[in-house]
Amino acid sequence: EVQLVQSGAEVKKPGESLKISCKGSGYSFINYWIGWVRQMPGKGLEWMGIIYPGDSDTRCSPSFQGQVTMSVDKSINTAYLQWSSLKASDTAMFYCARVVADSIGYGAFDIWGQGTMVTVSS
């Protein structure tokens, strides 16, 4: 079965760092772009960026540039999203999703992780 499994919910304080994960299985992980999508409480979907596990090529939305870091460890089929200093406004659900077979990474997301809820509160 093709799936993406994300790490569990996190509760952090402002200023703390965080790295969440997204593990792919059932397909050739290195050959599909992985995207990250934010959904703030009660709000819509926001595209954060994409990363290609094969060579770690990354495209980031200007809205999130410098705020988060995307990375992969292709040896364990896992993508990561990390923050160096969280803010209360980072409180949201974060989804990873696989981009359909597409050479430039901007196609549809056909497989989604279950989401990781990040809560930042003092």
Added chain:
Amino acid sequence: QSVLTQPPSVSGAPGQRVIISCSGSSSNIGAAYDVHWYQQLPGTAPKLLIYDNKNRPSGVPDRISASKSGTSASLAITGLQAEDEADYYCQSYDSSLSGVVFGGGTKLTVL
């Protein structure tokens, strides 16, 4: 404010047909970039409903269809069922932003 504009809500009775619109511009839908649609049931991750403007992934019923024309796209659901009650999002690429954009989402209520 989303780059792609969707109505905040639509509703219909069981068995009826509803259409959800997605309005863009010359830098996204109007530039011939593909449109994709997702369904998000309460408390769950989004699910791909339509890709590349009109194609259904396997498992998506044929009572769900979509089209694109000019700077807009639309999703149609016929034979409404209670299980269709969800949020729906359109997605495309925007050349001005050099990235993917989502519509603001539409809440479908089955009366």
